[in-house]
Amino acid sequence: MKALRHIRAAVDRHHGIIGKKFMGVRDSIRKQRQKGKTPEVFQPDAFTRVAAVLMAFGGDEKEFLRRLDEEPASETAARALARGALRKTPVPVPLFALVVPESYAAVETITARVDGPYLAWAESPDDLLLCRALYAVHPKIAPRLLSRYAYAFLYRFYAAKRRALEASYG
Structure with missing residues (x-):
């Protein structure tokens, strides 16, 4: 033992x-x-971002689709800059969007039409309208600039920069 x-x-x-x-x-x-x-920081999906921006600014979906079809990007940028859109004002984006059934189809259509890499930083209807145009002008903008400045300002800046380069190099 x-x-x-x-x-x-x-x-x-x-x-x-x-x-x-x-x-x-x-x-x-x-x-x-x-x-x-x-x-990992949770990022809401594109549908939620578009729905939050449209609800925050009280925009009519049909009017927004009309502007998306007919209004050139330079005119959208000029109108936004005339209103003083230089820096972004943050829009509270919920984790998930709850939209009424009447608006669901319109928000889906808008999301499909404006979807792009810069949509994650869109904070206003003008930002939504300029998402694709801004990406076409300059596809590699740093996220800190996208989160800080309005897309109208960035669009004007990079479009002028592109025109200056084209003019100097023919």
């Missing part, structure tokens, strides 16, 4: 040492993995 207790104590000491070593390795692996991870 005494020998058995002695053996158990030796085994417990041995497992205790191994357990501490294992815990140290496990903790160091966990810390390394956590260093490499950045928390």
Whole structure:
């Protein structure tokens, strides 16, 4: 009996040492993995962004579709800049959009028509109208600029820059 207790104590000491070593390795692996991870920020989808912008500004979907079809990008930019749209005013975007059934089809159509890489930073109806035109003028704008400045300002800036380059290089 005494020998058995002695053996158990030796085994417990041995497992205790191994357990501490294992815990140290496990903790160091966990810390390394956590260093490499950045928390993912949830981004609402395109439909939710379009619905939130239209609801925040109280726009008529049919009028918006008409402007999308008929109004040139330069005119949209000029109108937005005349209203003083230089910096963006943040629009609260919900996690998920709840729209009335009458507006659902129109929001779906608008989303399909304006969808592009810059839609994630659109904060006004003018931004929605200029999403594709801005991408066509300059496809590699930094996200910090897209989140800070109105698309009308960026469109005018990059369009003028492009015209200046074309004029100087023929």
